[in-house]
Amino acid sequence: MLDIKNLQVTVEGKQILKGIDLHVNAGEVHAIMGPNGSGKSTLARALAGHPQYEVSAGEATFDGKDLLDLDPDERAREGVFMAFQYPVEIAGVNNAYFLKAAVNAKRKHQGLPELDAMEFMQLIKEKSKLLDIDQSMLSRAVNEGFSGGEKKRNEIFQMALLEPRLAILDETDSGLDIDALKLVAAGVNAMRHPDRAIIVVTHYQRLLDYIVPDYVHVLTGGRIVKSGGKELALELEKKGYGWIESGAQPVGA
Amino acid sequence: MAQVVEKLQPWLAAIERRPHGGPRWLQDLRDRGAARFAALGFPTVRDEEWRFTNISPIANAEFVPATEAAPVTSHSLRGVAYSDVPNRIVVLNGRFASQLSRVNGLANGVRVGSLAAAVTEHADVVPRYLGQLADFGTKAFTALNTALSVDGLYVHIADGVVLDEPLHLLFVTTSADLPQPIMSNVRTLVVVGDRCQVRIVESYVGPDGGAYFTNAVTEIFAGDGAVVDHYKVQQESLDAFHVASMHVHAARNANVSSHSFSLGGKIARNDVGALLDGEGAECTLNGLYLADGDRLVDNHTTIDHAKAHCPSHEIYKGILGGKARAVFNGKIVVRQDAQKTDAKQTNRALLLSDHASINTKPQLEIFADDVKCTHGAAIGQLDEDAIFYLRARGLTYFEARDMMIHAFAGEILDRVKVEPLRVALEGELYAQLAKDLAEIDAA
Numbered sequence: 094m095l096d097i098k099n100l101q102v103t104v105e106g107k108q109i110l111k112g113i114d115l116h117v118n119a120g121e122v123h124a125i126m127g128p129n130g131s132g133k134s135t136l137a138r139a140l141a142g143h144p145q146y147e148v149s150a151g152e153a154t155f156d157g158k159d160l161l162d163l164d165p166d167e168r169a170r171e172g173v174f175m176a177f178q179y180p181v182e183i184a185g186v187n188n189a190y191f192l193k194a195a196v197n198a199k200r201k202h203q204g205l206p207e208l209d210a211m212e213f214m215q216l217i218k219e220k221s222k223l224l225d226i227d228q229s230m231l232s233r234a235v236n237e238g239f240s241g242g243e244k245k246r247n248e249i250f251q252m253a254l255l256e257p258r259l260a261i262l263d264e265t266d267s268g269l270d271i272d273a274l275k276l277v278a279a280g281v282n283a284m285r286h287p288d289r290a291i292i293v294v295t296h297y298q299r300l301l302d303y304i305v306p307d308y309v310h311v312l313t314g315g316r317i318v319k320s321g322g323k324e325l326a327l328e329l330e331k332k333g334y335g336w337i338e339s340g341a342q343p344v345g346a
Numbered sequence: 347m348a349q350v351v352e353k354l355q356p357w358l359a360a361i362e363r364r365p366h367g368g369p370r371w372l373q374d375l376r377d378r379g380a381a382r383f384a385a386l387g388f389p390t391v392r393d394e395e396w397r398f399t400n401i402s403p404i405a406n407a408e409f410v411p412a413t414e415a416a417p418v419t420s421h422s423l424r425g426v427a428y429s430d431v432p433n434r435i436v437v438l439n440g441r442f443a444s445q446l447s448r449v450n451g452l453a454n455g456v457r458v459g460s461l462a463a464a465v466t467e468h469a470d471v472v473p474r475y476l477g478q479l480a481d482f483g484t485k486a487f488t489a490l491n492t493a494l495s496v497d498g499l500y501v502h503i504a505d506g507v508v509l510d511e512p513l514h515l516l517f518v519t520t521s522a523d524l525p526q527p528i529m530s531n532v533r534t535l536v537v538v539g540d541r542c543q544v545r546i547v548e549s550y551v552g553p554d555g556g557a558y559f560t561n562a563v564t565e566i567f568a569g570d571g572a573v574v575d576h577y578k579v580q581q582e583s584l585d586a587f588h589v590a591s592m593h594v595h596a597a598r599n600a601n602v603s604s605h606s607f608s609l610g611g612k613i614a615r616n617d618v619g620a621l622l623d624g625e626g627a628e629c630t631l632n633g634l635y636l637a638d639g640d641r642l643v644d645n646h647t648t649i650d651h652a653k654a655h656c657p658s659h660e661i662y663k664g665i666l667g668g669k670a671r672a673v674f675n676g677k678i679v680v681r682q683d684a685q686k687t688d689a690k691q692t693n694r695a696l697l698l699s700d701h702a703s704i705n706t707k708p709q710l711e712i713f714a715d716d717v718k719c720t721h722g723a724a725i726g727q728l729d730e731d732a733i734f735y736l737r738a739r740g741l742t743y744f745e746a747r748d749m750m751i752h753a754f755a756g757e758i759l760d761r762v763k764v765e766p767l768r769v770a771l772e773g774e775l776y777a778q779l780a781k782d783l784a785e786i787d788a789a
Contacts, residue, residue: 141738142737142738143734144730144734164737164742164743165734165737165738166737166738166739166740166741166742166743166746168738169737169738169739169740170740174738175738177735177738180735181729181731181732181734181735182732183729183732183735183736183750183753184753184757185750185752185753185754185756185757186736186749186750186753191736191739191749194741194745194749195736195739195740195741198739198740198741198742198745199740202740234753235735251739255739255740
């Protein structure tokens with residue numbers, strides 16, 4: 094589904110990603126782990142099409158299409174979804190209104206009829222239970238005045254509404270207490286599907302106790318330096334990133 | 347200097363021909379206005395109050411006072427926003443137009459109509475209020491209005507009356523067929539008794555392409571515990587000049603809110619002054635303005651806290667495209683006796699083009715020590731992060747941008763409590779914005 098070859102990304106003139114190769118199939122959950130500043134979030138944002146993340150070399154195809162050639166909104170309508178590390182507060186834009194516009198933008202793209210207010214409320218009702226989204230979160234402005242946990246839940250709620258083909262969760266666990274983390278993880282797990290791929294970007298193993306990945310990749314210094322199964326995450330948790338960053342083999346391995 | 351005097355000459359000639367007649371006190375008021383205008387002349391950019399607003403296009407044009415109203419059928423009012431309402435009181439080229447006006451089922455104790463008529467018919471009330479707030483001693487345009495005004499509107503609401511339906515005061519200029527551009531020195535006097543409740547909408551409109559001049563002065567007196575909800579809609583022709591001042595006197599526990607929507611005019615200048623002159627009086631001044639091309643919109647507000655325990659709230663927002671310029675000057679005065687004042691002022695402007703600009707200045711003059719005053723200003727372009735967030739959810743750049751702009755304006759529009767007015771304003775504003783944005787996208 095997603096094929097990344099030698100992806101190099103520059104932010105404000107500084108090269109952050111120095112050649113990423115990654116292959117993700119439908120139905121798989123990949124975790125990208127790495128220390129702060131390794132380029133994890135850069136990878137997520139570049140895939141979502143953030144204008145400040147400039148692709149200087151390499152390619153990324155999504156379902157055979159050149160992903161990098163698409164505008165961020167085209168990527169979204171094609172089924173790429175990024176849950177933001179820092180969801181943006183948008184004063185004055187009602188959350189429910191925004192969600193309806195997003196859902197209908199995608200439906201229009203798929204050639205489906207747009208949902209009217211009643212149908213949309215029905216959809217909201219159905220999807221909100223799992224993530225404990227209450228009415229007040231829908232009637233407020235997008236992310237405005239939301240707690241950290243509410244913002245992250247709102248992101249996964251959007252994912253549930255938009256049903257992407259490829260979901261990229263950028264440090265969705267950061268700042269969450271254990272209850273919120275479980276809630277968010279349950280929301281993500283409910284979205285696991287043979288037609289859908291999920292990339293979980295995280296610094297910590299903790300989230301991966303709840304969203305169990307099929308593959309784990311370690312990103313450091315702008316490159317994927319190690320890939321493995323879910324046990325790799327546990328190893329990282331025990332030993333930290335130091336042994337990989339220094340290029341040394343883990344003690345006792 | 348001689349040149350300046352020469353430019354003033356046609357104006358002084360107009361002043362010489364000022365209206366006469368009526369009671370002695372009124373003639374005296376006109377005379378004093380005329381004398382002050384002759385002494386003051388027009389303000390220049392050397393005046394602090396007019397630093398960023400050069401009104402020489404007004405001073406240099408030879409406007410003549412409208413002598414006779416050109417015909418306007420009610421049919422031609424049809425395109426005017428919020429004109430199809432039960433209570434519509436129309437002033438046409440400076441004079442009350444009874445044939446265009448209608449009122450339905452006004453409560454006893456409510457008088458609405460011609461100010462000129464009220465001067466004699468409400469002879470015990472009008473002289474006590476007219477000209478009491480609008481300072482013509484230092485303000486040239488107010489002096490000009492005071493000297494030249496022939497008519498305007500008068501609203502008087504007796505103590506304790508609650509009006510359900512809003513009053514729409516509609517000021518129309520029809521300059522199109524006249525040989526010389528005209529000016530209307532319109533005057534509005536609103537006297538709201540104790541414990542009254544009223545909603546008043548003041549609109550100013552003119553024909554597309556009309557290069558006329560509206561010089562309006564409004565005085566509003568709110569009695570003890572009165573609730574006055576006021577809206578001003580400035581929708582003049584894009585080639586017209588609009589200079590207006592509104593003066594509010596709020597007595598004890600009065601609650602006055604005024605929302606200004608400034609959409610038209612080549613040069614539009616709004617002065618709003620509110621005097622909180624009784625304990626517990628509350629005042630809200632909000633504004634939303636839109637300008638494009640090479641238009642200029644200037645809002646000067648003053649909230650004068652004269653007594654203790656008076657809260658005031660103020661939010662002004664502007665959207666500027668093209669080479670438009672805006673000025674916002676928000677003055678808050680807290681006098682020595684005005685302890686426990688709680689004043690909050692916010693001023694925000696959204697610049698849609700690199701060539702649009704705004705000069706903004708909060709001005710706090712605080713002479714009491716136990717007060718809370720906050721002010722904030724934010725000028726800028728659309729938030730790129732927010733645009734990206736919306737796009738990352740599938741909205742196109744244009745959809746995202748429009749959503750952001752509508753949200754920006756919505757903060758003020760949503761405060762309009764008269765539902766059909768809000769809907770009409772949204773329609774007008776968004777249509778104008780759509781036109782501006784289409785031009786930006788085409789460029």
